[in-house]
Amino acid sequence: MKTDGVEVERISTDIVIVGGGTAGCFAAVTIKETSPATEVLVIEKAHVKRSGCLAAGVNAINAYLNPGETPETYLDYVKKDSAGLVRDDLVLTIGQRLNRVTEKLESWGLPFQKDESGCYKPRGKRNVEITGEAIKPVIATALQNSGAKILNRTVATNYLINEGVAAGVYAFSAREKKFYVITAKAVICAAGGAAGIYKPNNDGSSRHKMWYCPFNVGTGFAMGLRAGAEMTTFEMRFIALRIKDVASPTGTIAQGVKARQVNALGEEYQGRYESRSTPMRMYGTVEENKAGRGPCYLDLTHLPNSHNRRLKEAYLNMSPGLVLKWADEETEPNGKPLEICGSEPYIVGGHGQAGYWVDSERKTTVKGLFAAGDVVGGAPKKYVTGCFAEGEIAALAALEYIGQESVRAELDRQENSEQEITAELGRVFEPLRKQRGVAPDKYEERLQKIMDKYAGGISANYELCEPKLLRARELLITLQHEVKKNILAADVHELVKAHELIDRVLVARVLVEHLLYRKETRWRSYQERVDYPRRDDERWFTFVNSVYQRESGDIQIIERPWSGETAVEGFGGRV
Amino acid sequence: MTVRINKSLCNGCGNSVEPKCVMVCPGDLLCKDPSNRCVIRDPKDCWDCAACVKECPQQAIEMTLPVQIGGRGSTLKAKTEKGRIIWQLTKPDGSKEFFEVHTRNT
Numbered sequence: 001m002k003t004d005g006v007e008v009e010r011i012s013t014d015i016v017i018v019g020g021g022t023a024g025c026f027a028a029v030t031i032k033e034t035s036p037a038t039e040v041l042v043i044e045k046a047h048v049k050r051s052g053c054l055a056a057g058v059n060a061i062n063a064y065l066n067p068g069e070t071p072e073t074y075l076d077y078v079k080k081d082s083a084g085l086v087r088d089d090l091v092l093t094i095g096q097r098l099n100r101v102t103e104k105l106e107s108w109g110l111p112f113q114k115d116e117s118g119c120y121k122p123r124g125k126r127n128v129e130i131t132g133e134a135i136k137p138v139i140a141t142a143l144q145n146s147g148a149k150i151l152n153r154t155v156a157t158n159y160l161i162n163e164g165v166a167a168g169v170y171a172f173s174a175r176e177k178k179f180y181v182i183t184a185k186a187v188i189c190a191a192g193g194a195a196g197i198y199k200p201n202n203d204g205s206s207r208h209k210m211w212y213c214p215f216n217v218g219t220g221f222a223m224g225l226r227a228g229a230e231m232t233t234f235e236m237r238f239i240a241l242r243i244k245d246v247a248s249p250t251g252t253i254a255q256g257v258k259a260r261q262v263n264a265l266g267e268e269y270q271g272r273y274e275s276r277s278t279p280m281r282m283y284g285t286v287e288e289n290k291a292g293r294g295p296c297y298l299d300l301t302h303l304p305n306s307h308n309r310r311l312k313e314a315y316l317n318m319s320p321g322l323v324l325k326w327a328d329e330e331t332e333p334n335g336k337p338l339e340i341c342g343s344e345p346y347i348v349g350g351h352g353q354a355g356y357w358v359d360s361e362r363k364t365t366v367k368g369l370f371a372a373g374d375v376v377g378g379a380p381k382k383y384v385t386g387c388f389a390e391g392e393i394a395a396l397a398a399l400e401y402i403g404q405e406s407v408r409a410e411l412d413r414q415e416n417s418e419q420e421i422t423a424e425l426g427r428v429f430e431p432l433r434k435q436r437g438v439a440p441d442k443y444e445e446r447l448q449k450i451m452d453k454y455a456g457g458i459s460a461n462y463e464l465c466e467p468k469l470l471r472a473r474e475l476l477i478t479l480q481h482e483v484k485k486n487i488l489a490a491d492v493h494e495l496v497k498a499h500e501l502i503d504r505v506l507v508a509r510v511l512v513e514h515l516l517y518r519k520e521t522r523w524r525s526y527q528e529r530v531d532y533p534r535r536d537d538e539r540w541f542t543f544v545n546s547v548y549q550r551e552s553g554d555i556q557i558i559e560r561p562w563s564g565e566t567a568v569e570g571f572g573g574r575v
Numbered sequence: 576m577t578v579r580i581n582k583s584l585c586n587g588c589g590n591s592v593e594p595k596c597v598m599v600c601p602g603d604l605l606c607k608d609p610s611n612r613c614v615i616r617d618p619k620d621c622w623d624c625a626a627c628v629k630e631c632p633q634q635a636i637e638m639t640l641p642v643q644i645g646g647r648g649s650t651l652k653a654k655t656e657k658g659r660i661i662w663q664l665t666k667p668d669g670s671k672e673f674f675e676v677h678t679r680n681t
């Protein structure tokens with residue numbers, strides 16, 4: 001069928017997964033292993049072989065319980081690192097699965113380093129070293145072997161909602177003028193977090209030389225918001241302390257070979273600050289710079305020359321830019337200290353805790369919609385293996401859901417609204433039909449500038465205050481209207497970028513409401529309110545959640561009390 | 576940040592509509608030009624993940640740092656073989672260093 005020059009393809013499946021990344025692939029494999037007859041379709045905007053966060057490779061599994069560690073000690077650590085406020089049930093259910101999912105990754109063929117006793121080579125208590133260049137191709141092969149169907153280069157845009165129940169996904173092709181209406185009995189969102197909301201650390205010709213994947217733009221959040229799903233803790237942004245210019249991860253040298261973290265005077269400065277938590281290490285570095293003691297460095301000059309080659313190999317496996325930097329500076333890893341700095345803030349549930357508000361089974365507040373990975377809030381520091389764990393939990397919950405008699409009857413009774421399908425097709429292809437307008441790149445710069453200046457970006461030392469946030473709110477509302485009216489796409493590739501921008505603006509708007517609402521400073525640098533500089537457990541030991549009203553464009557904030565170690569249940573079936 | 580494609584080495588993977596580099600780019604930034612060679616459509620959008628560098632069967636793609644962030648001409652190329660990658664680093668003075676990394680248990 002063709003509508004308005006656009007080919008429309010209708011597909012029906014049992015479970016559709018949005019995003020063939022870390023969590024999405026693991027969810028698909030889990031479903032096919034548990035219930036081979038269940039049909040699974042993975043929609044991936046790139047190609048599963050090298051999509052999302054893992055495209056370049058990694059060299060550690062950051063969440064694994066080495067001998068002596070338990071799910072409870074993992075929870076203790078995550079809580080301590082996150083100012084106490086996390087969803088204990090989510091973190092614990094991740095902890096219970098970390099080691100099993102890691103072993104599965106090894107069984108898929110990824111090389112793990114082992115010590116004399118045959119244990120994985122530890123890099124700290126909850127971390128193991130791997131040779132992870134091929135992590136994504138290895139996961140993709142497991143996905144392909146599972147029997148799940150895959151649609152690569154297909155960009156999801158919204159959920160298909162029937163009478164309040166998620167019953168599929170709308171998507172379009174990144175290659176041709178083609179629109180997909182995919183109906184399913186359940187939907188799992190695993191589309192990752194959001195980069196590109198703030199002005200990046202490098203701009204111009206290097207604007208995508210960032211830490212988080214620049215192609216994960218928060219569409220998973222935006223789709224949920226437009227469907228009325230509740231989101232949590234966007235205000236706990238994640239800011240990565242990374243190697244300057246090339247944004248390479250630091251764990252390999254900080255934990256791996258015990259680099260000293262020093263300021264320009266050569267002092268190990270972290271002792272000056274309250275703790276060594278991840279946000280505090282970012283904050284300490286910002287403060288050293290503000291006090292005139294920057295730049296700050298990771299100092300490897302103590303290492304013998306024999307380490308140089310191994311370190312370069314480690315970085316080739318995940319962030320080759322640093323190897324080029326050493327070569328361009330005509331130095332070796334132990335030649336001179338490496339400058340470190342903060343990235344722009346990201347909205348991501350795998351390191352920070354922004355994302356869907358889910359119950360222990362990773363059910364969102366929209367019936368039929370499950371979520372896993374960086375798109376899920378409340379459980380920071382989950383990393384690769386935590387995303388696998390959530391993929392597994394969401395997969396099993398989705399299977400259980402579609403097996404329920406009452407659900408099947410309800411889905412059978414429902415009919416897709418042709419009017420809604422036409423409306424979404426119109427919305428998706430509108431930027432392509434315009435003759436005149438504004439290209440997505442221009443709006444992207446505008447958005448990033450607003451966020452940088454008024455919502456605590458790099459140039460503001462990540463600091464937030466009410467008057468500036470109110471200004472951000474105002475400017476973003478105007479921007480959202482303008483974008484809706486004017487955004488233009490010259491071709492299908494630019495159409496992808498147009499929707500990325502539309503989704504980023506929505507995420508930014510919700511983020512600003514969260515930042516305005518929490519009137520304390522809980523997570524240094526990540527959520528640094530200079531007008532409320534103290535942490536206030538009495539008032540603010542609570543989750544800040546939000547719901548977007550698609551019709552009016554309003555954002556409603558809801559407080560959800562911390563519920564202790566018991567599972568949060570009872571909202572999976574709100575409709 | 577970007578990669579450079581050597582036009583005399585790239586053969587567009589024959590008449591494939593989806594050459595290997597085009598297939599793997601997580602940002603969908605590579606495409607074919609009218610002369611059947613691959614080009615990067617928007618260098619500023621490149622993440623520098625090196626997926627295309629490792630995928631190219633012709634070793635036609637190399638990675639460099641832009642001048643803006645201190646690039647002085649070093650390049651990285653990769654040859655992917657079963658279970659391993661051989662990297663070639665060329666430094667500004669033309670000297671080379673080779674690395675072999677194990678990628679999969681085969």
Ligand SMILES: Cc1cc2nc3c(=O)[nH]c(=O)nc-3n(C[C@H](O)[C@H](O)[C@H](O)COP(=O)(O)OP(=O)(O)OC[C@H]3O[C@@H](n4cnc5c(N)ncnc54)[C@H](O)[C@@H]3O)c2cc1C
Binds near residue numbers: 023043045157375
């Ligand atoms: C550079 C970097 C290094 C890291 N290093 C480590 C490490 O060493 N150890 C560790 O444990 N963790 C590491 N992490 C964290 C870890 O990689 C992430 O937490 C995890 O991979 C996230 O998994 P995910 O499935 O949520 O997202 P992803 O794996 O990114 O998957 C999301 C997928 O959704 C797709 N997608 C997005 N939007 C759409 C759409 N609209 N339609 C269809 N598909 C879409 C994307 O293309 C992508 O494939 C690192 C992260 C980064 C960015």
